[in-house]
Amino acid sequence: MKTLKRLIHPDQIRELVLVLLILLIVLFFGSQIENYYSPRLFNRITTSVAILLVVAVGQTLVVIMRNIDLSVGAIVGFTAYFVGQQLAANNDMSPITAVLLAIGVGGLMGLVNGLITAYGRVPAIITTLGTLAIYRTILVDFSDAQTIITSSLPAWLVELPSKNLVEFGNFDIRWMFVWAVLVVILFQLVMTYLPWGRRLYAIGSNPDAAAQAGLPVERTMLIAFILCGALSGLGGFMFLARFGNITVVAGLGLELQIVAAVVVGGVNIFGGSGTMLGALLGTILIATLEQSLLRWAIISEFWRDALLGLLILLAVAADAVILDRLRNFWARTEVETLSDIEAEPLKETPHAL
């Protein structure tokens, strides 16, 4: 039992449960929807995952630090439109320039979020709720209600989403998906091997102790917001490539899916824990569910959002009720095996009247 406990940690249980849940969803819809296991749907899901994933990675950075970025949908929309417009006006722009432009614009928007939150001491939920509205309004004003249309975009961009790395029959592994997975791997390495990444965990885990330990709390927070904005910018570029036709409502409400993916993926909304692998699984779950529901005639599209909301609530509640207990239980048994000292979990602060 003890060795088993040492091999399987609570957070791995959560990841296993996620994998099972994804399989269950696939099996369920397979039985409900005719011709569900088609290459077309598979390709749709992976493309959808790719866009959500890069943004979810950015959100994960912010949430681990006990913050949240609600403006990601607006940043995706704005960069998609802005880069699309530049490309439509100048078809010769190189792909690298276009990508860097998207990342730069997104990063700038993230910088604003970070400055207000880290140095202006405004809670992140308020800051980004404000900038969510502001960025969207800037987009509306900037676009002059014009739509970017696919035919005005350079051919390389329009063809990008259907470019494959490998194909297994009609099942494609698309480049965009591969990029997104590379982003996940890159940031998983950052979180594991860079002092900056570990500091994110420390700050989210115990902000007071982080300040007392002399950690650069504000600077770390600022960089996390910049990265979240930059990754949302990259997401915006991929959004543009996928849809081609961009209106002012591009990416509207995307923050719900992103937060759902991150939270369902086991990133603790109270900070301190979570992995990029978790965010990946959460994203796959959300995207699979979303694309499958699109095909499922029984449920109207309005119910999809409600379902996402329900998932967020369930994930956070499960975290608070089940996983915390599991974690404490695990930690306790672990300590007992190490010393003769009787274990006692961290005390919660006494609650107010």
Place this chain on the structure above:
Amino acid sequence: MTKPVLEMQDISKRFDMTQALDNVSLALYPGEIHALLGENGAGKSTLIKIMTGIYKADSGRVLLDDQPVTIQNALDAQTLGIAAIQQEPMIFPDLNVAENIFVSRRQRSLFINWRQMYREAEKILAQLDIKLDVRSPARGLTLAAQQAVEIAKAISLNVRVLIMDEPTASLSAHEVRQLFKLAMALRDQGVALLFISHRMEEVFEIADRITVFRDGQHISTRLRSEVTTESAIRDMVGREIEKIFAKANVEQGKRLIEVSGLSKDQAFSDISFDVHQGEVLGFAGLVGARRTDVGLALFGIEPADEGEIVFEQQKIAIHSPVQAMKLGIAYVTEDRRQLGLSMPMSIVTNITLPKLREYASSVGLVDNQAENEVANRFKERLSIRTPSVELEAGKLSGGNQQKVMLSKWLNTKPKLLILDEPTRGIDVGAKAEVHQMINDLAAEGLGIILISSDMPEVIAMSDRILVMREGRQMGVFERAEFDQERILTAAMGQTIATESST
């Protein structure tokens, strides 16, 4: 002796009403364990907070190796080699032991070399003879293990002065042994340790020198061999009993509450007492005596696990504050700011809050006029000094806030009033008024439990005194037996003459 590492010279610090430190000096030498003794409010914590950069001194100098230094924040203290271990360790629950140890260290390389980090952490822990898995998360470590991690962290930062503030308060006897072994190992390596504890036997076991503070002043610094428990306690108490209101003799009525064997896991055990109408039962003890927990249990906020409560001849279990209020129990918290009052709200809304439903009209709207009448009545009765009862509670002085809090709970018409540190942080005049109030309420037939760390106050205001130490009842003293030194002796666990410490 050699030259001191750290010298605090003529340090003063004032908070609103209280002079927390008054021209205090203290020198710490390398390779010594220096114990700092004093009652609650003697200024020990303030001095530590100045040493670690949490507070800034109003005046005075800090010298490190004879060089004047300024400590503005935690980072400064860290770079100078000053670290503190609090009673509740500052740990990162989601990080593992090794990361916790090295969290403050400036990284020289770009990447974290986990294997090297684990190796170095293991080396430090081995050097201290601590057995912990450096890979296990800090969540779920025992308090003792967390402290050990903090000590290891201090070592990794080349600590020269290590402050230990009540480190043993929540440890078992076995864990205290381990901590002492660590402390002595550090001393032998030339670290200066400042050790703060209320446990006399520990102080005498481990300290090389002993300093006593009282009321923000430095009273004495002596070698351990020159100090006895009695002389230390005399230095700590020292003062003349101030001329404060004495409890008037009131005819005691029926027995109001009888508590026997009250226990709560991790807090207190086997507490037994009774309170009669018109009686004031004092609760004396030092920080960590868990007197407040007993108060919270009686008021149903943190109900007790075991024991019997008989209230007005009825055997009851108290589960919630609402139930306690209905029975006629009120608890006035020691923490005005966090738990006692809603500072941005007006005096009147604070007072009527617990009984708001009584001011609601038939359609459910609050009758402001009735509210104001009640508030004004209390303003007169307790002489709350304010131009209007509509003023924000946060704008009042500490003493007047205390009166508002009292009004709030008196308005619930209690039979048993639990007062937790009712005069902490208020000025002498307001203090006397609160004492007068306690007398008046007792005369009206209320039973009062007075939790106070102010020894002269408890002695003057109580009919009987229950002394607690670390969750245990050390004895109940009758008025004829009241004596500061005896009570403090009991509160510090020097069990009176009969039992020798082991």
